[in-house]
Amino acid sequence: MSDATTVLFQCSQPDFFIHVQPENVTFGVNKSMMADNSGVFCDMFGVCDSPAPEGDQERPTQIPECDIHENAATFALLLALLHTKTKSSSAEERTAVVEDQD
Secondary structure (H helix, E strand, C coil): CCCCEEEEEEECCCCEEEEEECCCEEEEECHHHHHHHCHHHHHHHHHHCCCCCCCCCCCCCCCCEEEEECCHHHHHHHHHHHHHCCCCCCHHHEEEEEEECC
16 A cells, blocks of 8 residues: 555535645635534634634635644545535535545
């Protein structure tokens, strides 16, 4: 088995981006699906969604994002689980593929 791994996770309606280091992989995710299925992400998004203090010019107006230090293949599997647990999700809304290349 080789160390080369192809990781793909796709969300059809992302409203948040997570950058995974050290592989430098960016995942688009659906915040409500993740928050509904994980208390950790619910708390994290609650902090991210808190209103900016008066005069805070550093808050971006684009889609919010964060950086984490995790293995991309492992995180893709977690995202697939969090995006499939909700009753309203469908197979078209999520895709996760992890393949080892020899």
